[in-house]
Amino acid sequence: MANADEAALPYHEPHIVTILILVSFMLLLNLANHIIDKILYCGLLAQLFLGIGWGTPGANWLGREFEHVAVNLGYLGLLLIVYEGGLMTSFKALKDNILLSAGVAITGIALPIGASYILLTLVGATLLQAFAAGAALCSTSLGTTFTVMKASGLITTRMGIVLTSAAMMDDVVGLIMVQVISNIGGASSSFSAVTIVRPVCVSIGFVGVVPLLARFIIRPLTIWLNCKRTASPTGYISYILTRGATTLILHLSILIGLITATTYAGTSNLFAAYLAGASISWWDTTVPHPRAHGSGTNLSTNETGRPPSVLSATSGTTGVETFERFFFQPFQRILKPLFFASIGFSVPITRMFDGDVIWRGVIFTIFMFVSKFACGLWLMRLPGLASGVLRLGRRSDTEKKPTGENKMGTVAAVAGSGCVSDPQQATSGGIVMQTSSPVPGKKQSAPRQSNEGRARTRSAVTSTSKPISLYSGCIVGCAMVARGEIGFLISALAESNGIFGDEPNGPIFLVVTWAIMLCTIIGPLIVGILVSRVKKMEVGAAGRSGRKSVLGDWGVS
Template identity: 50%
Template sequence: MADSAAGSLPYHEPGIVAILVQASFLLLLNMVNSALDRIVYCGLLGQVLLGICWGTPGAKWLSASAEEVVVQLGYLGLMLLVFQGGLSTSFASLKANLLLSSGVAITGITVPIALSFSLQWLVGATSLQAFAAGAALCSTSLGTTFTVLASSGLTSSRLGIVLTTAAMIDDVVGLVMVQVISNLGSTISAITIIRPILVSLGFAVVAPLACQFLILPLTVSLNRYRETHSSGKIDRIVCLRHTAFVIHTLVLIALATGATYAGTSNLFAAYIAGAVISWWDTEVPHPKNAQTRLVEEKTQPDATQKNNLLTEESTDAAGAGDNGPQNRSTTFGSTIYQEYYKQAVSKILRPFFFASIGFSIPISHMFRSSIIWRGIVYTLLMTLGKLVCGLWLVRFSVVPVQGTLRGRMLNVELPEVPHLWGKSAKTGSSHAFKRDQPQTVSTHEEPSTPKITQTVPRTPSTPKPFSLYPPLILALAMVARGEIGFLISAMAESNGAFSSGHTNSSSESDIFLVVTWAIVLCTIIGPLGVGLSVKRVKKLEERKSKGQEGSGRDVLGVWGVR
C-alpha cells in the first residue's frame, strides 16, 4: 500500500506475469467479443465469462487492485454507452412512442416485483426481502441493451427507440431503488425514499425546460451574430470539431456530477446529456457556414448542378480537418462520438465493463443443490416477468364473421409463431404479410355468354397475419438485468436486507445466491435470445432482397422503420 504522506508514487517495472495476464485478458475480451458478435450478436456474454475466469470468482489471476481499476474504467464505459444511447435518440420517434414505452416499462417493473413475492415460500423470505429482490430484478441492463442494439443495427429503429426508452425508465426506477435499498439496514425515513424520486423527476422535467427556454434563445441569438459576422472568429470556432468535442464532454461531466451530488443516477444524467445534444443538433435551427453559402451563390442558376456541388463541397469540408469551416454534420454528437470516443469505448472500456460483471458473480458458492433448483425456478419466473412486456407489440387479428344468434361477431386469432431455427410452420406463403384483398374469379361458359365476375371474400380461417419478431426481440432484450441488478442485490446483501437470523455472516445469504442465479441466467438468456432472433430476421431480409421465398414478408414491419 502506498504511503499517504509520500510526495509521489515510486515507479516499479511490472512483472512479466502481470503483463502476460493483463495482455491476454484484454486481447481475449476483444477476440471473444468479435467471434460471438459474428455468430449470435452477443459477444458480451463471452466477456462476462472471461471476467469470471480471470477474476476473483475463478482463477484469481488479476490482483484486487487491477480488478478495482477494471471496475472503475468499466463503469466509465457504461456511462459512455448510455451517453451514446442518448445521442442516437430520435425525438420524433420518442414523442410518438412515449406512451407505449411507458406501458412496456411499467409492465417490466410491476410484474417482476409481484412475482418476487414467491420467494416467501421458495426460500422463506420476508416481505421486505422479497421486495428487495424484486427491486433488483425489475431493472433492465442498459449496457446490454445498447450493446445488443448496436451490434444488430436496430438502435435507430422504432423498435430500438421503444426498447431504449423502456429500459431507461426501468433503470431509473431501479437506481431509485438503490437509494432506498441502501438504507434498509437502518431507519427508513420519507426523505430517503422521496428524495431520489423527486431528483430524478426534476432532471427529467428541468432538462427539457432548460432546453426550450434557455438553450434555444441563446442559440438563436448566437445564430444572428454568426449570420451578420459570417467570416468572423466566432463562426470559425463554432464550426470546429474540437469545439463540439469540448462542449459535449463538458455537458456530460456537468450533468453527471450534478446528478450524483443531487442524489440520482449519473447514468440517467448521461442519457439526458446525450439526448440534449441530439436535440440541439436536429431540432434547433442553425445557420449555414460560409463554405456552404459560397457554393449556393456559385450554383444558384442550375439546381441540379447546385445539389452536386453541395454534396462535393460537404465531402471536402468533412475531410478538411479543423483548418476551416465545415459542414454542420461533422459537429453532430454522433459524429463526435464516432471520432473521439468510439475506439476507446469499444476496445477497452466496454469490454472492461462486462468483465467487471463477471467479477461480481460468486460462482464458487452458487453450486449447492438447494440453491441451484431454487435459482432456476426464480429465473423462470423473472424471465416470464419481462417476456410479458412483448405483449404490448402484439397485434391481434380481428375478423368479422356472420353469427347465428347475433348479426356479427368478432373472432380474434393468434398468428403463427416463427421459429428461430428454421422456417415457420406455414411455408410457401410469400404473400402472408400482404393486406387482405378480395379474390376475383372469372368464368367463361360460352362465347356469347357475358363475362361473370365473382368476388370471393377471404374466409375467417385466413386472418391478416403479422410478424412476432418485434415483440419477441423486445421481450428478450428486456430480460437481461446486468449491472443494475447486481448493484441493487449487492447493496441489499451488504446492508443486511437479505440476511436472516440463522445465516452465517461469513458467507452470502441464500436469498442473495438465488437472486444472483436469476440475474446471471437472465443476463445470458436475454442477449442470446435477441442474437438468435436478429440473426433469423437478417436471414429473412436477405431472402427478401434477393427475391427468394418469403420475399413478400415485411419482417419487422413498422417497428423496423428508422
C-alpha cells in the same frame, strides 16, 4: 501497503507474467466480442465469461487492485454506452411511442416485483427481503440493451426506440431502488418517505428543467449565434463554433455537468448521461444551423439552387460525429469491454453450486424471465395493447394541432429572428432539417411534404396493429430480460446492509444472483439468435416484390 510518508509512488517495471496476463485479457475481450457479434450479436457475453475466468470468481489472475481499476474504468464505459444511446435518440419516434414505452416499462417493473414474492415459500424470505430481490430484478441492463441493439443495427428503429426508452424508465426506477436499499438497515424495516420521494422528485425535476432550459435559453442563444455566423461567415464566432475541439468541450461540459448535478441531487448519473446525449441530439436535429464556410457549398445557395444558408447541425460537429471522432476507439476497445468483464468479477461462481441453491435459483430465474418477457406482449398482435396505445397517442396529437398546420416550428423561429429574410422561402424548402440523429457516412434524406408525412404516419399507426410476425415482441421481451449491472448493484447493497440475512453470501443472495446472472446471459443470447434469424429471412425475401419486412413497421427507422 503504501507508506503514508511516501511523497510519490515508487515506479516498478511490471513483471512479464503480469504483462502477458493483461495483454491476453484485453486481446481476448476484443477478439471474442468481434467473433460472437458477427454470429449472434451478443459478444458482451464472451466478455462477461472472460471476466469470470480471469477475475476473482475464477483463476484470479488479474489481482484485486486491477479489478478495482477495471470496475472504475468500466463504469466510465457504461456512462458512455448510455450517452451514445441518448445521442441516437429520435425525438419524433420517442414522442410517437412514449405511451407504448411507458406501458412496456410499467410491465417490466410491476411483474418482477410481484413475482419476487415467490421467495416467501421458495427460501423462506421475509416481505422486505422479497421486495429487495424484486427491486434488484425490476431493472433492465442499459449497457446490455444498448449494446445488443447497436450490434444488431436495430437501435434507431421504432422497436429500438420503444425498447431503449422503456429500459431507461425501468433503470430510473431501479436506481431509485438503489437509494431506497442504501437507506434501509438490516435491523429496521422502517424508513423515511424522503428516501423514496427525493430521487423520484429529482428525476422528474431534471426531466422538466432540462427541456425548459433547452427551449427557452439554449435555442434562442443558438439562433442568435447563427445569425452572427450567417452575417459574418469568416468571423471569429463562426471559426470557433465550427472547430471540433469547441464541440468536444461543449459536449463534455453538458455530460459532466449533468452527471455531477444529478449525483449530488440524489438521483441516477446514468439517467443524466442519457439526458445529456438526448439533449445534444435534440440540438443537432431540431435547431437549424448555418453551413460551415468552406464546406463545399456556397453560403448563398445550396445543392438545390435555393438561397438560404441555414441547414441542420454543421457537418463534423454533431454529437454522433464528435463521439465517433474522439471517444469511439478507447470506448469500443477498452472501456466497454472492461465494463462487461467487471460484471463477471461480481459473480460468486464458486459458492453458487450447492444443490439446493441451484434448483431454487433456476426456478426463480424462470419466474423472472417470464415476468420481463411479458413486456414483449405490447408489440404482439393483441388487441388493446400497441394498436390502442398508438391510436390514443395519435388522437391526442390530432386534438392539439389543427389539420394542415406547418410542423416546422423551428423554421418559423429562424425566419422571425431575421436570419432568413423571406419566411415563405424558408418554409418552401430553404431549410434542411434532419429527422434523426446523423450517422457518419449515411446520407440524410430531404424532408417530405406535410401531406405525405401525415399519410405515412397514418399508415404506420394502422399497420402496427397487425404485425406479420411475433419476432418484434419476442426481441423486445428477451432484451428486457437482461438485468446486469443495476441488478448486481442493488443485490450487493441489500447483502451488505444485512437485508438478505446476517450470513455472508446466504441462500437468498445466491438465489437472486443466479436469477440476475442467468437472465443477463439468456436474454441477450436469445435476442442474438432471433435477430440473426430475422436478418436471414429478410435477405431471403429481398428479391420478392410486395412482401413486408419481417418486423413490419417496428423495423422502420
